[in-house]
Amino acid sequence: MAEYIDVDQAIGMDGLRVVLTPAVPGPWTEAARGILHVKRIPYIRVRQELGGANLPLREWTRQTTAPVFIHNDERPRSLWNDQLYLAERLQPDPPLIPRAIDERALMFGLANELCGENGLGWARRLMILHGTLTNPRADGDAQGFARFMGAKYGYAPELAEAAPRRVAEILNALDRQLAAQRARGSRYLIGDRLSALDIYWAAFAALIHPLPDALCPMSPGFRRMYECADPTVKAAGSPQLLAHRDFIYHEHLQLPLDM
Ligand SMILES: N[C@@H](CCC(=O)N[C@@H](CS)C(=O)NCC(=O)O)C(=O)O
Structure with a gap:
């Protein structure tokens, strides 16, 4: 496992400190690590x-x-878009935010569908919590964890029940974008080069169908939670989208994951 220090030690340091959740391929955390790796x-x-x-x-x-980026004595950045802008400023090359406004607006719009409140990550988390909270055989520790996370991240049964449709809608939009890009000869989700959206998709795809254990070692319990069995979501998680995730990891990111 990668080396971590505690918050108490990190506070007095300079440079970029990144708060991450160890040993779990949390999608926000993995996307943040991916951005820092590429740059x-x-x-x-x-x-x-x-x-x-x-x-x-x-x-x-x-x-x-998590994640949080803290650079020197600047304000802590705990939101994905703030983190991307900080990374872009610290190391502009390679750029992960498109320069052209139409591409940039599209990239942030789709990225928000993955990473933002009520986006794919948010909705999948509600589904995972719902699975535990409605399972009479789930043990007390699992129930306690799900109640804690549910209170923190806006769980309500009716929202969790609507979540699969939301996730499928987002996957369909990404799939259409990928197909349109293929048709114009690009291997990437926006423009003709890697952007942050490709990295966000690669990381958030773990909540649909995680990479195999040899590339993404995780506890069996987490793997069961992350692997999505819902038929609406599974039908929308197209082979092309998952192949795109594999392409981005193999070409641009670190494998196996080092959490
Ligand atoms: N703040 C992030 C989202 C990060 C997030 O939701 N992190 C969750 C992932 S499940 C987390 O840290 N959970 C662990 C916990 O709350 O203890 C953003 O909106 O950009």
């Missing part, structure tokens, strides 16, 4: 405790999720 930006890994109180992190960054 070759060095950083120090700081530990977030999954499902924990994370009091030192709250004190430092005013929130308790």
Whole structure:
């Protein structure tokens, strides 16, 4: 496993410190690591405790999720789009935000469908929590964890029941975009080169069908949660989309994942 330091140690340091959840291929965390990898930006890994109180992190960054980027004494960046802009400023090459406004607007729109509130990651999390909270055979620890995460991330049964349609709608939109790009001869989701959207999709695809254990080692429990069995979602997670995830990981990202 990669080396992490605690928040208490990281606070006094300079440079880029990145708070991540160890040992879990959390999609926001993996996307952030992917962006930093492509840009070759060095950083120090700081530990977030999954499902924990994370009091030192709250004190430092005013929130308790991961990932967070903290550069020198600048404000902590806990949202994916802020993190992307910081990475782009620290290392403009290779650019991951398109220069042309139409491409940029499309990229941020689709990225928001994956990473933003009520996007694919958010909706899949509601589905996973719903699976535990409605399973009478789930043990007490699993129920407790799901209740904690549900309170933190807006769980309600009716929202969880609507989530598969939301996820499928987003997958269909990405699939259409990929097909349109193929038709004009591009291997990427936006324009003619890698953008942050390709990295976000590669990371968030773990919530539909994770990479095999040899490339993405994860506990059997997490693998069961991440692998999506819902028929509406499975039908929308097209082979082309998953092949695109594989292409992005093999060509541009780190394999096996080093969490
Ligand atoms: N703040 C991120 C989202 C990050 C996020 O939702 N992280 C979750 C992933 S499940 C997390 O850290 N969960 C662990 C926890 O809350 O303990 C963004 O909107 O850009």
